Structures are given as C-alpha cells and as structure tokens.
Amino acid sequence: MLDLRRLRLLCEFSRRGSIAATAAALGYTPSAVSQQMAALEREAGTALLDRTARSAELTDAGRRLARRAEEILSMVEAAEAELSAEAGTPSGRVVVTAFPTAAVAFAPAIARSLADHTELTFVLRQSGLGAGLAQVRSAEADIALVDDWSGTLAEQAPATLRFFHLRHDPLVLVLPPWHPMSDPAEPLDLRELRDEPWMAAPPGEPSRQAVDRLLESVGGAPTVAWEFEGLHTLLNLVARGIGIAVLPALALVGVGSAVAVREIPQPAPAREVYAVARTAGVRRPSVAVTLRAIYAAAQEPLAYTRRPS
Template sequence: MLDLRRLRLLSEFARRGSIAATAAALGYTPSAVSQQLAALERETSTALLDRTARSAELTDAGRRLALRAEDILTMVEAAEAELSAEADTPTGRVVMTAFPTAAVAFAPAIARSLAEHPQLTFALRQSSPGTGLAQVQSGEADIALVDDWTGSLARQAPSSLKLFHLRRDPLVLVLPPYHPMSDPAEPVDLRALRDEPWMATPPGEPSRQAFDRLLEGAGGAPPVAWEFEGLHTLLTLVARGIGIAALPALALVGGDSGVAVRELPGRPQSREVYAVARTASVRRPSVAVTLRAIYAAAQEPLNDADRHPV
C-alpha cells in the first residue's frame, strides 16, 4: 500500500523541482526527503527520480505518479472533511498565511470571532509575496490571504483551490498633513505632483508596478527619490514629511495616522484580496468557521483604511 506521507512528498517535489526546496517547504531535512522518496521507489518497485550528483528530476513514471498523488491526496482530504462536517464543534488546528498588510488589518477581528470556539487552535503567519497559493497546495497552510494586482488570479488558480473574494483595495494618495494638496478643497492633480519627492517599494514588487502604472497614466513616471521595503515604513516616512506616496488603503491600518489621505482621480490602480483554501477542505468545520471569520473581518470598517479619503 502506498504511504500517503511519501505521496505528499512526491507531489511537493513535482511542484518545487528540487529536494532542497521540498524539504524547506515541508520542514524536513533534504536527507529525510531523499530517504522517503527512495522508500517510495522501493514500495512501487519503480524508479521515480532520475538522480545525479547535484540534482534530481522526475522520471516519466514519477510524473505520472505525482499526478495521481494529487488526486489521491485530494480525495483523502475530501473524505476526511465529509466525516468531520458531521461534527457540531470546530476543533483542531487551522494554519493561515497572509501578506503583511492583510495580517495586520484582519487579525484582530478574526481573533475575536474565533475566540467563540475554544476547541479550535488558530495560527497566523505572514507570507512572502507570491507564496500563499503554493503553501495551501502543499498543506503548509490551510488558508492563505493573497492579493492580486493583475486581475487574472481567479481565472488561473488550479481547480484544487477555492478562492473567496474579500475586498478591493485601491491605491490612495498619502501626503504629509501640511502638504498643500492635503486640503480637501484642493483637487488631486497627479501631474502637479510629478516633481514631488515620491517614495515607493523597490522595482519588481507588485505594489511598485501598480504605482508605476498610476504615474505613467499621468504623463510618465518621474524618478523615484526614495525606495523602501515595507508599506508601513513608507507610511511612517510620509508622516515625517520625507516625501509622498501612493499606497494600498489596507496599508493604513495599524500604521502611522499622522498623514493626509486623498482619493485618486478616476479608477485608480487596485488589488483584489482573496482567501484561498483547498477545495477538498472547505467543508471541514474548523476551516469553514475560519473562512467565515475572515470574510466578516474583511467587510468590517478598518479604521484608517476605511476612513473616507477626500
């Protein structure tokens, strides 16, 4: 009989492409992953990996079994979810990953809601950009909060994952409180701000790409005077009068409140925020109640982020 843990390792290897990446994703040592995959080869009496001194890749048989492993693991999880769905009380542990601004914005409301379920253990971890879907697929996390600046995520997500739309998060103009354009009576004119000391995240980050598109639509992006990692860092620097920025509205939650916030003209660049879970797991009471808590948290007014920019 095939060992489910080893099938999960094979499936993860197929996604990650290396033993080291598989080990890092699942919390094993590379040696342990290699040994378990070798054991799976003995179980199947089939060469699943083509190994060299420096690398390993799936054989044709390994690729076929990895595809079957995805189906098998999904079916097992679906069966477990059906059985646990009969339970009245959510129990067990739910692990969620979230991009940093969502973690800060939604965590308090989620925690308040889940406190009503004392037999449920909840763990929230911040994720790096672009890793949330893979963490849910691999089983590292049960739920991920992810953002999408492209508008294509819902169409491109694999069928093994279910996406729940939470909210749209637009860019807003963030200014020092004494800036002339912080006055609500003053129309927002991005062209008039071209020579201001703009601050943004480094090139390549999704929020920076949205920022560049925003200014390109206003006559071309000028050189960015300051680049900093971390949206909350940028917010703090604007409050100190170092420069101005265009940030996602969620970044204002839990950050420095000493800024002026203005709506951008037209339909500004924005991201869509989703909760993602494995399709086979959404009926588990623990996952279902957590998803409901997340959705409710995302609909609540979020202090500074939902104060009405002018």
C-alpha cells in the same frame, strides 16, 4: 501499498523541483527526503526519480504518480472533511498565511470572531503570494490570504484550490497632514505633484508596478527619490514629512491622523484580495468558520481618515 506521507512528499518534490528545496519546505534533511523517496520507489515498484551526482528530476512514471497523488490526497482530505463536518464543532488547528498588510488589517477582527470557539487553535503567519499558495497546496497551511494586481489569479487557479474574493483594494495618495494637497477642498491633480519627493517600493514589487502605471497615465512617472521595502515603512516616512507616496488603501489601517489620505480619481489601479483554501478542505468546520471570520473582517470599513477628491 503506497504511503500517503510519501505521496505528499512526492507532490512537494514535483512543485519544488529539487531534493534540497523539498527538504527546506517540509523541515526535513535532504538525506531524509532521499530515503523517503527511495522507500516510495520500492512501494511503487518503479523508478520515480532520475538521479545524477548533483540533481534529481522526476521520471515519466514519477510525473504520472505525482498527478495521481494530488488526486488521492485531495480525496483523502475530502473524506476527512466529511467526517469532521458530521461532528459539527470547529476544533483543532487552523493555519492561515497572509501578506503583511492583510495580516495587520484583519487579525483583530478575526481574533474577535473566533474567540468563542474554544476548541479551535488559530495560527496566523505572514508570507508572500507565491509562498502562501504553495503552503496551501502542500497542506502546510489551510488558508492563504493573497493579493492579485493582475486580475487573473483566480481565473488561472487549479481545481484543487478555491478562491474567495474578500475586497477591492485601490491605490490612494498618502501625504503628510500639513501638506497643501491634504486639504479635501483642493482638487487633486497628480501632475501638480511631479516635483515632490516621491517614495515607493523597489522596482519589481507588484505595488511599485501599479504606482508606475498610475503616474505614467498622468504624464510620465517622476523620479522616485526614495525606495523602501515594506509599505508600513513608507507610511512612517510620509508621516515624518520625508516625502509622499501612493499605497494600497489596506496598508493604512490603524494609522489614524498620522497621514492624510486622498482618494485617487477613478479608474485608479487596484488589487483584489482573496482567501484561498483547498477545495477538499472547505467543508471542515474549523476551516469554514475561519473563512467566515476572515470574510467578515475584510468587509469592515478601513480605519483611516478618508479625504475625498
């Protein structure tokens, strides 16, 4: 009989590619992972890992079993979800992982929506796109809030994951409140701001790539004088008059009048925001009610002063 916990570990090894990475992801020691994989090999009656002194990789049998394990674990979760759905009452622990701006923007409304579900424990963590999806696939998290700048993420999703579109999040221009261009009566032309001290995320960040594309579309990107990790760091610096920036609108939730915000004429670069859950788990009352709370939170108007162009 194949042990389900060991099958889950095999799936994680298939995704991570090494015993060390698998151990780190699951909170085990590498020795414990090796022992559990050896036990699974005895249960399967064949070698699943091709081990060397420094590495290990799946054998052909290991890859076949890993694919089957994904299906088996999905079926088990679907059966559990059906039983849970019959009970009807959302209960237990739901873990949601979110990119930072979504966590800040949506958390208050989600908490309000779930407050009446006293048997439900809601956990919100922050993570990046790749980590969030991996945690949902490995069942470390039930739902991931992810952003997609490419427009293809949902189309490429495996059948084991369900994507729920939450909102369209365009880039907006962020200025100190006293900046001449903060006046909504002034026509917005980004070319007139080329000599301003621009700030942005470091190269390689998805938001930075979108900013560079935008500025190139109006005559070439100016030199970015400052690069900072974290969109909220950039917002704080704009509010202090250090420079100007182009940021996703969702990052501005809660900033009030600390900065001036100008909408960028269409078509402005934007990202799509999704909630992602395992297909087999969406029928669980706890996951379903949390998804509804997340969707409602994402539909609320953004709490910042919008200055049209």
